[in-house]
Amino acid sequence: MQQSTPPAAKPEVEKPKPPTPPAELQEREIATMDAAALIRILTDAGSPEFQKAKACQRAGELGAVEAVPAMAALLKDERLNTYARYGLEPISHPSADEALRSALTQLKGNLLIGVIASIGKRRDAKATPALAKMMYAGDANVASAAASALGQIGDAAAAKELQAALKKTQGLTKMAVADGLLACAEHLLAEGNREQALGLYVFLSAPELPRPARLGAMAAIIREETRVGRPR
Amino acid sequence: MVDANIMTTRRQILKSAVAPMIVPSLVLGQRAGAVPPSDKIIFGGIGIGARGAHVLSKILDFETARFVAICDVRNERRETIKSTVDQKYGDRGCEMYDDQFELLARADIDAVLIATGDRWHTPLAIIAAQHGKDVYCEKPCSMSMEESWALADAFQRYNRLYQAGCQRRNGANFQLCKELLKAGALGQLHTMYANVGPSVNWPPLPSRDWLAAEELPPKQVLDWDRWLGPAPWRPYNSSYVRGGWRNYYDFHGGGILEWGSHTVDLCHWAAGLDDTQPVEYEPVGGNTGPYQVLCKYANGVKLVMRDDGWDGSLKTGSCSFRLEGDQGWVETGDATKIECSDNIRPLLRPTEAASLALVNHVGDLIRSIKSREQPQASAAAAANSHIACHAAFIAFQRGKTLAWDPAKREFTNDDVANRMRSRALREPWRV
Numbered sequence: 001m002q003q004s005t006p007p008a009a010k011p012e013v014e015k016p017k018p019p020t021p022p023a024e025l026q027e028r029e030i031a032t033m034d035a036a037a038l039i040r041i042l043t044d045a046g047s048p049e050f051q052k053a054k055a056c057q058r059a060g061e062l063g064a065v066e067a068v069p070a071m072a073a074l075l076k077d078e079r080l081n082t083y084a085r086y087g088l089e090p091i092s093h094p095s096a097d098e099a100l101r102s103a104l105t106q107l108k109g110n111l112l113i114g115v116i117a118s119i120g121k122r123r124d125a126k127a128t129p130a131l132a133k134m135m136y137a138g139d140a141n142v143a144s145a146a147a148s149a150l151g152q153i154g155d156a157a158a159a160k161e162l163q164a165a166l167k168k169t170q171g172l173t174k175m176a177v178a179d180g181l182l183a184c185a186e187h188l189l190a191e192g193n194r195e196q197a198l199g200l201y202v203f204l205s206a207p208e209l210p211r212p213a214r215l216g217a218m219a220a221i222i223r224e225e226t227r228v229g230r231p232r
Numbered sequence: 233m234v235d236a237n238i239m240t241t242r243r244q245i246l247k248s249a250v251a252p253m254i255v256p257s258l259v260l261g262q263r264a265g266a267v268p269p270s271d272k273i274i275f276g277g278i279g280i281g282a283r284g285a286h287v288l289s290k291i292l293d294f295e296t297a298r299f300v301a302i303c304d305v306r307n308e309r310r311e312t313i314k315s316t317v318d319q320k321y322g323d324r325g326c327e328m329y330d331d332q333f334e335l336l337a338r339a340d341i342d343a344v345l346i347a348t349g350d351r352w353h354t355p356l357a358i359i360a361a362q363h364g365k366d367v368y369c370e371k372p373c374s375m376s377m378e379e380s381w382a383l384a385d386a387f388q389r390y391n392r393l394y395q396a397g398c399q400r401r402n403g404a405n406f407q408l409c410k411e412l413l414k415a416g417a418l419g420q421l422h423t424m425y426a427n428v429g430p431s432v433n434w435p436p437l438p439s440r441d442w443l444a445a446e447e448l449p450p451k452q453v454l455d456w457d458r459w460l461g462p463a464p465w466r467p468y469n470s471s472y473v474r475g476g477w478r479n480y481y482d483f484h485g486g487g488i489l490e491w492g493s494h495t496v497d498l499c500h501w502a503a504g505l506d507d508t509q510p511v512e513y514e515p516v517g518g519n520t521g522p523y524q525v526l527c528k529y530a531n532g533v534k535l536v537m538r539d540d541g542w543d544g545s546l547k548t549g550s551c552s553f554r555l556e557g558d559q560g561w562v563e564t565g566d567a568t569k570i571e572c573s574d575n576i577r578p579l580l581r582p583t584e585a586a587s588l589a590l591v592n593h594v595g596d597l598i599r600s601i602k603s604r605e606q607p608q609a610s611a612a613a614a615a616n617s618h619i620a621c622h623a624a625f626i627a628f629q630r631g632k633t634l635a636w637d638p639a640k641r642e643f644t645n646d647d648v649a650n651r652m653r654s655r656a657l658r659e660p661w662r663v
Contacts (some may be wrong), residue, residue: 019471021441031440050442053464057440061651082464082658090651114659121378121654141660148662172333179362182389212364212390219391 030054035064042070053083060087065095072099081111085118097124104130113145120149128153132161135169135177143169144176151180154187159200166209178204178213185220198224273601276301276335276365277345278356280313281475283370284347287397288313290594291345292320297598301341303329305458306473330455332356336363343367343601347397351463351483354379355661357394357611358386366601368594370397372485372493373614375462377622378654380615381641382663387611395597395607396614398497400551402596403589405568408580409555410502412562417579419559421503421533426495427552427565429539431521434487436539436628438479443469462661485625488525491551492537492621497614498553499535506613509620510535513627513634525624530638537624546571549586626652 030041030051041047041055052074059067068091074084088096101124103115116134119127127149134146147165150158162180169177181200188197201224204217275291277284280302291297298321302313310328317326329335336344336359343366346356354374357367367387373396374380387394400406412418428436445467448456456468463482477483484490500506510527517523517539527535544552549567560573568586593608600607619638626649627634635644643649657663 018476019443019469021439022444025442025444027440053466054440061648063647063651079465082656085656086464089654089656110659113662114656117659117662118656120662145660145662175362179389183385186385186389212362212392215364216390220389 025050027054030058035066039067039070049079052080056083056087060090063091065093068095068099075103081114085114089118089121101127113141116145116149120152123153125153125155128157135165140173143173147176147180151183154184159184175210178210182216272296272298273598274340274342275299275345276341278303278332279348290591294598301327301335303332303335305455307453336360349477351375352461354383354663355462358663361386361390361392366393368395368597372489374618376655377619379663380618384612384615393600394611396609398609399590399593400498401501401608402592404583405564405570408583409562409564413502413555417576418555418557421557423534423556424499425536425538425554426499427540427544428488428491428537430542431487431523431539434490435519436487436523437519438481438484438486440481442466443471446470462657464658488625489621494551495553496620497617500617506616509616509638511636513624515628
């Protein structure tokens with residue numbers, strides 16, 4: 001019988017320790033601040049961007065309605081825009097909707113796209129007219145974001161705007177419009193508007209539409225028409 | 233009562249899992265959304281680091297698959313993956329991209345392997361579905377509850393197939409445990425344990441700090457803006473790019489999501505709870521561990537997410553899970569060893585090596601693409617197991633017991649927790 005030789009012990013290789021955040025980039029007391037203290041950070045022109053970023057996150061989680069104006073002012077900041085939206089998105093108060101809608105006319109490019117995404121997430125139907133116009137924007141990314149937001153809003157008015165846009169848009173924007181319509185159909189189904197939803201799916205099954213959306217619509221029709229227990 | 237046919241059933245499962253049976257779609261008949269009949273499933277890859285390269289190596293071993301394109305924001309990774317693929321196939325056919333939309337626009341690509349950092353997983357998977365692609369995506373699959381819902385919605389919307397990288401669902405030792413539960417050998421299931429440790433390396437609460445700014449490398453070496461992607465802006469530090477992004481909140485969901493996406497997912501799968509989430513989450517312990525989150529499902533079954541060290545206290549290996557019924561218990565992990573109560577021991581048998589789980593899992597997706605049947609770790613299943621992890625993570629952050637309504641998708645006893653269900657994505661990304 002062969003004797004097995006134990007493998008030689010591997011020398012321990014010490015992994016380099018991960019770097020430590022410097023003191024000025026540590027969240028520390030911001031994690032427990034109240035709304036008043038957070039607003040002081042957000043409105044102080046001398047506050048470092050790290051502190052403002054963390055203050056936005058904390059304010060959003062707290063639901064600090066008082067901090068909405070201060071966070072809205074950061075929507076135009078290239079670096080802090082996302083943090084401002086992190087703060088604004090979960091605050092279920094009309095002032096947050098108003099701040100985001102107001103920013104639609106003040107921003108361009110990616111900053112505008114971010115705000116559009118936040119409006120869609122909040123399903124703010126009052127933004128529908130503005131978003132509908134944006135689907136025809138020269139910036140295809142803005143147009144696509146607007147179509148997606150309308151899909152998230154997902155009511156009959158949004159669906160009507162998206163249907164109109166489907167015939168007038170091209171490329172990635174057309175894909176986003178079709179995606180928005182699929183999302184609308186899902187909202188309508190969830191709310192019990194089955195016939196309207198099926199109408200949208202039939203509309204999206206036309207051969208000239210983007211193939212992924214068309215196949216999605218056809219699959220949805222099959223799924224709905226074969227669903228066990230559906231009222232007939 | 234134990235099912236007398238358990239061995240036969242197990243062999244049948246193993247036979248089909250180890251030797252992937254690819255039935256040509258020509259035979260099955262093409263349906264709406266099906267991949268057109270062809271000899272090979274054509275794959276592309278996005279963001280292939282060390283883990284992704286491991287998955288890729290399994291894809292390359294399937295004769296029924298062909299990998300044709302790599303997209304990465306890191307030049308070095310693009311070159312490395314192209315070299316690996318070209319060497320395997322003996323040609324120069326693997327194309328390189330730094331823009332995912334260019335790769336996804338290729339009509340010849342059927343499926344995409346996504347193995348970026350966590351922040352990219354959901355947005356990229358959804359974009360891939362919108363382009364008509366099926367997806368294999370590494371875990372954790374989402375950064376928030378909202379992303380989990382969006383992921384499941386998108387894959388249903390486009391009738392595409394999604395395989396989360398939860399390969400243990402196709403691992404023989406894990407399958408045997410599930411089979412024992414299903415056959416009634418454990419009796420009535422009352423408690424499941426999912427190892428989410430070790431907290432010494434993977435604390436439940438990631439840091440919200442930033443690292444110090446370093447000089448940005450040239451864009452052709454690393455595109456920092458693209459690397460950040462949907463994550464909020466922060467100054468560049470090379471540690472993030474070398475894998476040090478983990479344990480930072482803006483990039484990572486902490487230890488509960490990191491390991492729960494492995495083991496909570498196993499519990500859901502084994503117990504047939506792929507379509508729901510626990511309704512209660514009670515955090516116990518501190519961030520330095522050991523800690524637990526005690527969860528309860530609507531049907532009364534308990535789920536204990538616990539920091540049980542790297543290999544588990546029973547040394548069953550990493551990513552261990554345990555099922556306890558009123559007649560017996562069983563526990564296993566990546567070491568493939570199965571520990572159990574004495575009455576279960578006669579029902580055990582040797583299982584295949586743990587490494588085969590990934591082979592089986594990739595084969596499962598390839599089979600699914602051909603048949604258009606859902607693979608083991610679908611988007612909906614992954615969404616539900618991830619939502620459980622996100623809820624536990626939020627409970628840990630809040631330091632209190634949270635009640636959750638899966639149907640209403642809301643916590644019923646904490647407004648702050650409800651505001652933590654989603655995260656804003658950096659423009660222009662969205663889900």
